Amino acid sequence: xxxxxxxxxxxxxxxxxxxxNHQELIFNAYLTRDLxxxxxxxxxxxxxKETLRLIKVYNRGSSRILDIPGGxxxxxxxxAKNGFDVTVVEPDASASVGRGAxxxxxxxxxxxxxxxxxxxxxxPFPDGTFDIVYVRQGLHxxxxxxxxVSEYFRVLKNGGLLLGxxxxxxxxxEGSLKAFxxxxxxxxxxxxxxxxxxKEYNNAFVKAGFEIxxxxxxxxxxxxxFPKTDESLANKITSTSAGKFLTKFxxxxxxxxxxxxxxxxxxxxxxxxxxxxxxx
Numbered sequence: 001x002x003x004x005x006x007x008x009x010x011x012x013x014x015x016x017x018x019x020x021n022h023q024e025l026i027f028n029a030y031l032t033r034d035l036x037x038x039x040x041x042x043x044x045x046x047x048x049k050e051t052l053r054l055i056k057v058y059n060r061g062s063s064r065i066l067d068i069p070g071g072x073x074x075x076x077x078x079x080a081k082n083g084f085d086v087t088v089v090e091p092d093a094s095a096s097v098g099r100g101a102x103x104x105x106x107x108x109x110x111x112x113x114x115x116x117x118x119x120x121x122x123x124p125f126p127d128g129t130f131d132i133v134y135v136r137q138g139l140h141x142x143x144x145x146x147x148x149v150s151e152y153f154r155v156l157k158n159g160g161l162l163l164g165x166x167x168x169x170x171x172x173x174e175g176s177l178k179a180f181x182x183x184x185x186x187x188x189x190x191x192x193x194x195x196x197x198x199k200e201y202n203n204a205f206v207k208a209g210f211e212i213x214x215x216x217x218x219x220x221x222x223x224x225x226f227p228k229t230d231e232s233l234a235n236k237i238t239s240t241s242a243g244k245f246l247t248k249f250x251x252x253x254x255x256x257x258x259x260x261x262x263x264x265x266x267x268x269x270x271x272x273x274x275x276x277x278x279x280x
Contacts, residue, residue: 010094012189022185028227030074035101036108039077046222046229048078051165055132058213058276059161062131066155067113068120069138073102076113079134080106086113087130089123120148128157139275140168140195145204153208156279162210164275165223168195171267180270195270210277217273219264224272233260 007015013031016022030038042048055062063085067075070090079086092098099115106113118124120135121144133152142148152162170176180195187193198215205212218224225233237243237259238252246255 006191007189008094009092009190009192010097012186013097015189016186025185031072031097033096035072035096035105036077038072039074039105039109042074043078043081045226047165047226048075050222051134051163052082054163054276055161058163058278059132059159062161064130065132065134066125066130066152067134067136069135069141070099070102070115071136072097073105075134075136076102077105077109077111080111080113081109087116087125088113089116089118089120091117091119093117119143121151123151123155125155127154128160129155131157131160133160133162134165135163135167136165137167139164139201141192142194142196145196145200146207149204149210150208153210153279158279160279162205162275162277162279164201164277166226166272166274167201168193168270169198169201169273170195170269171197173197176267176269183270198273201273201275205275205277209279211280212275212277214276215273216275217264218266218268218271219260221274223274233263237263 013026017026017031017033026032030042032038065079065084066087066089067079068089070076070088073088076086076088088102090099090102094100095104099117102113102115116124120138120142133156135152139145139148156162168180170180177195181187181193184193202212216224219233228236234256237256238247240259243255243259246258
């Protein structure tokens, strides 16, 4: 569902940065104008800690990682600071949300990474280059999901890990996708959002040759839960009308558990999933 963009990605983010109504969104997306602070906050987050834990479980001893898309460099910074040999791919050149921002963060921090201009569907790397391909909120932007995933398979070493984090899932390409896009304020400005069904993601992995090791459902991990925490989620559940009613008769912990299960299995358009798949 393509839309003629009104603004570039950088212009759209600057509009949202200047709008008092969207400060929380910009902060939670690590897109404030303080580029280095965004990086430090991400590196210290429970999401990144869990990412490192999963890498140790599924690809212990790995060192060479492809971060794609790099965006403003939060993951590149975090991986480089934690000793990885990082190559980052980002098609946007801007100093605010693209390759310029990545370079600025690395320079200020005394860290290094190879910065490459490319798209996921056509990567300029030899077969079997990387131990890990890390994709944060990137698969759902694919022009051609099957081609993108097959490229990730190609550039991974045998035994390599593709970690796709925080990918939007919809139920169909009609009403569910439209409902998701209509709710995305950034999409109204730059027209670049998208999402796929869970079946489309899984089929792309299998078609490329990957083995699916783990599918992380909404709210099942700090990766998908962010920017919420367990406590903020509990507060949200118990503050609803149903939550307030149930807490009159049931322990708060049980009400939270019931609400969490309901949320995990809800059909909210654009709900977050993460995927761990390996190249045999």
